Amino acid sequence: AQTVTQSQPEMSVQEAETVTLSCTYDTSESDYYLFWYKQPPSRQMILVIRQEAYKQQNATENRFSVNFQKAAKSFSLKISDSQLGDAAMYFCAFSQSGNTPLVFGKGTRLSVIA
């Protein structure tokens, strides 16, 4: 079974600074998808960024980018120019290619300090 591990339960960052959230996963599959979801205090899960395993290029969405290391099974999220609105729980998630459920990590609570 696939597992997703987020080793940092909590992190903090100064406003306008850069922070990196870590995620590792375990799978024997070669084709899969990886996601970062954000869950603010309002509880609505929001997709931040996605990465297809077959793509070597790291995904980028505005201030959010990933460092995808397939051999190391690592998928970290970098948030640049952190803003107060970035404060939330961040979940790393894995989905095997095809119609399979998301497997989530335990999450990292990010605080942004003004």
Next chain:
Amino acid sequence: KAGVTQTPRYLIKTRGQQVTLSCSPISGHRSVSWYQQTPGQGLQFLFEYFSETQRNKGNFPGRFSGRQFSNSRSEMNVSTLELGDSALYLCASSLAGRTTYEQYFGPGTRLTVT
């Protein structure tokens, strides 16, 4: 386009009762997945419905059931509620295409069992 909606948003039930939660997916989305979120276990997959058929099922007891209607709206039911069923129940919808698997989440239903 309207997002995923869930009703009710909050619910308080007594142990032994049953409860039904509703989820309306984004228009055009045919897949609806349900997740349970608790502080201890994190996010766990319950089941997924696609075209009125349960396509995937997580490791939950038979007290948890669901269904999907022809308009893709889904309901989940929990019978004989236990204190441990207190959780945030999240619904997510997706197009469920063969090459993408992007899920969009609703705001959740907070269930409290007393």
